[in-house]
Amino acid sequence: MIEAKQGVGRVAAFERIDxxxxxxxxxxxxxxxxxxILSGAFATGEKLxxxxxxxxxxxxxxPIKEALRQIETEGLxxxxxxxGIAIRFSMQWAEEMILARAALESMIARxxxxxxxxxxxxxxxxxxxxxxxxxxxxxxxxxxxxNETFHDHIHRSSRCGxxxxxxxxxxFYDASIRRIIHLDPAERQxxxxxHASIAxxxxxxxxxxxxxxxxxxxxxxxxxxxxxxxxxxxxxx
Amino acid sequence: MIEAKQGVGRVAAFERIDxxxxxxxxxxxxxxxxxxILSGAFATGEKLxxxxxxxxxxxxxxPIKEALRQIETEGLxxxxxxxGIAIRFSMQWAEEMILARAALESMIARxxxxxxxxxxxxxxxxxxxxxxxxxxxxxxxxxxxxNETFHDHIHRSSRCGxxxxxxxxxxFYDASIRRIIHLDPAERQxxxxxHASIAxxxxxxxxxxxxxxxxxxxxxxxxxxxxxxxxxxxxxx
DNA sequence: ATCTGAAATCTGATATACCAGATGTCACGC
DNA sequence: GCGTGACATCTGGTATATCAGATTTCAGAT
Numbered sequence: 001m002i003e004a005k006q007g008v009g010r011v012a013a014f015e016r017i018d019x020x021x022x023x024x025x026x027x028x029x030x031x032x033x034x035x036x037i038l039s040g041a042f043a044t045g046e047k048l049x050x051x052x053x054x055x056x057x058x059x060x061x062x063p064i065k066e067a068l069r070q071i072e073t074e075g076l077x078x079x080x081x082x083x084g085i086a087i088r089f090s091m092q093w094a095e096e097m098i099l100a101r102a103a104l105e106s107m108i109a110r111x112x113x114x115x116x117x118x119x120x121x122x123x124x125x126x127x128x129x130x131x132x133x134x135x136x137x138x139x140x141x142x143x144x145x146x147n148e149t150f151h152d153h154i155h156r157s158s159r160c161g162x163x164x165x166x167x168x169x170x171x172f173y174d175a176s177i178r179r180i181i182h183l184d185p186a187e188r189q190x191x192x193x194x195h196a197s198i199a200x201x202x203x204x205x206x207x208x209x210x211x212x213x214x215x216x217x218x219x220x221x222x223x224x225x226x227x228x229x230x231x232x233x234x235x236x237x
Numbered sequence: 238m239i240e241a242k243q244g245v246g247r248v249a250a251f252e253r254i255d256x257x258x259x260x261x262x263x264x265x266x267x268x269x270x271x272x273x274i275l276s277g278a279f280a281t282g283e284k285l286x287x288x289x290x291x292x293x294x295x296x297x298x299x300p301i302k303e304a305l306r307q308i309e310t311e312g313l314x315x316x317x318x319x320x321g322i323a324i325r326f327s328m329q330w331a332e333e334m335i336l337a338r339a340a341l342e343s344m345i346a347r348x349x350x351x352x353x354x355x356x357x358x359x360x361x362x363x364x365x366x367x368x369x370x371x372x373x374x375x376x377x378x379x380x381x382x383x384n385e386t387f388h389d390h391i392h393r394s395s396r397c398g399x400x401x402x403x404x405x406x407x408x409f410y411d412a413s414i415r416r417i418i419h420l421d422p423a424e425r426q427x428x429x430x431x432h433a434s435i436a437x438x439x440x441x442x443x444x445x446x447x448x449x450x451x452x453x454x455x456x457x458x459x460x461x462x463x464x465x466x467x468x469x470x471x472x473x474x
Numbered sequence: 475a476t477c478t479g480a481a482a483t484c485t486g487a488t489a490t491a492c493c494a495g496a497t498g499t500c501a502c503g504c
Numbered sequence: 505g506c507g508t509g510a511c512a513t514c515t516g517g518t519a520t521a522t523c524a525g526a527t528t529t530c531a532g533a534t
Binding site for chain 3: 298320
């Protein structure tokens with residue numbers, strides 16, 4: 001659908017570039033370090049060195065410092081002034097990130113149930129239908145994308161920008177790990193059932209039910225990811 | 238109570254200095270800017286200028302940049318590469334911070350109810366008792382301190398460091414505003430009743446009840462703060 | 475009067491140099 | 505042998521200069 005501005009018919013329908021797309025060095029470094037930490041490349045308590053990181057990335061320390069400040073604010077590392085930067089992330093940290101995400105996603109599901117309108121509700125149910133198909137055919141990549149679409153729909157329906165942003169930071173696994181999970185047919189089916197019932201609860205406006213289902217879904221699937229990322233590790237006895 | 242180390246009786250009982258105490262320029266700037274934003278010193282969408290801030294604080298841009306990165310990660314401002322730094326905080330943002338805090342605090346209350354031990358439970362109830370006294374006498378400052386103690390007890394009992402840290406960032410009002418609230422006897426009584434029932438629920442281990450009571454408490458008191466900070470503003474109709 | 479586009483200017487982004495606290499090393503004196 | 509303390513060194517913290525994208529300004533063309 002092309003919308004011409006000011007009645008001039010021949011302007012091409014190029015979408016505005018999202019300013020956040022701009023790849024700064026800082027942003028690249030931020031993602032790289034964050035992802036490395038979350039994938040377990042560093043042991044808890046291990047030290048990071050600003051100069052060394054700068055050398056590895058082939059940049060100055062300035063963008064490194066800024067990226068580390070962001071990662072610090074997220075809680076993944078702790079900066080000890082003039083003593084070093086220590087990794088804080090651990091299995092227990094990941095467990096709590098799941099709990100945080102469960103709390104926030106269930107809150108947002110509750111609000112979505114109260115605020116969703118007819119068209120969005122229909123879209124949400126339609127997404128679930130597509131998921132059913134993808135689940136049967138076992139298309140893992142498509143399921144991963146649909147999963148994101150599903151949660152995005154709910155976030156938008158809740159009209160909560162801040163909460164949605166906060167939730168994004170509570171993810172400690174990436175697409176490659178999701179793919180592993182989606183290879184298991186039983187897991188796919190379980191996720192589908194949960195998504196379907198969550199969508200139903202939101203569309204009929206049952207806030208309490210949507211909240212509860214969402215929390216259970218996030219905790220359950222989170223624990224599955226946890227066992228994959230951290231293997232058979234157990235919390236300290 | 239003095240604990241001598243290694244049996245040497247004459248060593249003074251100096252406590253270890255918390256490394257986080259060190260006041261760096263960055264940290265000072267971070268707190269100052271954050272507090273200014275939360276107190277409404279800037280309009281939503283208003284631009285901040287790194288050089289100008291550096292000049293105002295009388296420091297270079299380096300600590301300013303790092304502080305802004307932290308504030309950005311919290312979601313209070315948005316950095317548009319090479320275009321400026323825009324304030325994102327608004328009444329709606331504050332409303333969502335309340336919801337986030339409600340979601341996280343209720344999750345932590347749920348865990349505290351499951352994990353609290355006898356001594357901590359007794360301490361929690363004791364804190365509520367002291368609160369009763371302070372409520373009657375109307376000592377606002379003491380109540381503010383006790384409030385913090387109360388929530389800290391619960392955070393510690395939940396054994397969740399990450400969640401507790403995340404919750405800290407969801408506070409948009411400071412002590413001076415709390416004092417205003419605590420001047421109202423009716424408000425004091427309401428808060429006391431809520432605290433008492435939350436403590437009871439946690440101590441008897443009723444996770445569902447603790448969660449629900451905590452959420453309602455945070456939302457209700459949050460809305461009170463909201464109305465004070467933002468006056469009679471209303472969300473866009 | 476209006477549109478175009480080059481140049482001035484504003485802003486954050488990055489690089490580099492240097493500062494200062496924290497830590498480790500090791501010769502020295504008991 | 506062992507505790508002491510000066511000093512080398514490591515680390516993040518801060519200051520400053522410069523780079524480059526974004527925006528604004530405004531002369532010149534239509």
